[in-house]
Amino acid sequence: MLYGIAAATTALLLTAVLAALLRVPALRVGLVDRRQRQRRVALSGGVAVVAVTCLVASAGDWTGLAPLGAGMGVLLAAAGAVAGLGLVADLWRLKARFLVVGTAVAAAFVVPYGDTGVVAGVAAVGWVTCVALAFRALDHADGVAGTVGVVTSFGVGACAAAEVMDGLTVLLSVLAAALTGFLMHNWPPARVALGGCGALFAGFLLAAAAVTTRAGQDAMAGAGVLFALTAVAAANAVLVLLARRTAGRPLLRRAPDHLAHRLRRLGLTPQGAAILIGVAAFAGVLVAVLVHSGLLDRQAVLWVAGGALVVVLGLWRVPVYARQGEGAGRRAAESAVRRATEGAARRAGGSAARRPVESATRRPGDGGSQRRAEGASRARGRARRQAVSSVQPPRRSVESPVRAPRRMASSQVSGSLRVRNG
Secondary structure, three states, X not given: OHHHHXXXXXXXXXXXXXXXXXXXXXXXXXXXXXXXXOEEEEOHHHHHHHXXXXXXXXXXXXXOOOOOOXXXXXXXXXXXXXXXXXXXXXXXXXXXXXXXXXXXXXXXXXXXXXHHOHHHHHHHHHHHHHHHHHHHHHOOOOOHHHHXXXXXXXXXHHHHHHOOOHXXXXXXXXXXXXXHHHHXXXXXXXXXXXXXXXXXXXXXXXXXXXXXXXXXXXXHHHHHHHHXXXXXXXXXXXXXXXXXXXXXXXXXXXXOOOHHHHHHHXXXXXXXXXXXXXXXXXXXHHHHHHHHHOOOOHHHHHHHHHHHHXXXXXXXXOOOOHHHHHHHHHHHHHHHHHHHHHHXXXXXXXXXXXXXXXXXXXXXXXXXXXXXXXXXXXXXXHHHHHHHHHHOOOOOOOOOOOHHHHHHHHHXXXXXXXXXXX
């Protein structure tokens, strides 16, 4: 107990200090994320969380003060490998298929097939992979991934404590403390972020620990508990996929269409959006812990699923692509007008339009140069008028019925006068 408190305190302080120290080197090497199109956020928080969690947990296991137990060393090593893969993706923009395959291979080494069975074990591998990638998608706004990660760590740790898994409980408490130290720099406005390194590490470790905790128990109840523990991450992933699919946008291209972005569109501040998402994560985690402990019936998970569905369908109606579409349409119209103007200038001006005007000022007494300059300016004027007429349809001029008889009368009078004078 005392070592757990000391380890959590050490992890919190070390992560806060290390994330601040690594911020400047991360900015220099380009390990950054752009948020709000201008603000650069260093991705040093993920490296700090991974390093401190592995260091403190390994120190407790090595000294014997808090042994992790059988299989926890493999779990920590697999999570570290996934974190390394995420760091490569942060530095060199690794394709998504490599992240999926690498995370699935790492998950295949940590699933307890003896307790789950082959079929359920394969499903668990897929679930761990999806949760890890969903946590990476949560790192889209300030304070969101850290808040959800801390709440989920406490929830999975409570489930592990109920199963008397002391080593896993200590590991999850260290992770929660490290994420809390990271939040000191990630709370809006954030100075550092998790990036793929820290987000994949946290998501993978939490999902694999949850699977280990529920292994060997009722499969249906276990699926409900696992979903409730990660309901916010699942809702965010489903919302993004649904919105991009219906809008015809690429599924892997970044866009401001996540949970926090839509809440901001509804008028919430960045701090308010992070707090609201954290409260939603706490509600799902609380239901999962109570169902796992047997204090609630497993049907209570349906309330979590229904709430997640209502949130997804409600926020799906919030417009997030309209402003971007209007801006793209305006830029397309401006470029079309510009191309039409340049094309008309080339067709009408010819060589005279391309001849520099300065040639007319070299010899003031040269009449030919002056005439060529005037011809070039007239050609440019005709090109501009033709471009405008090609973009906007010409107005139909309706001849007044009053003026025509006047012109005819004036021509007849002038003709009769000329005859008389002749």
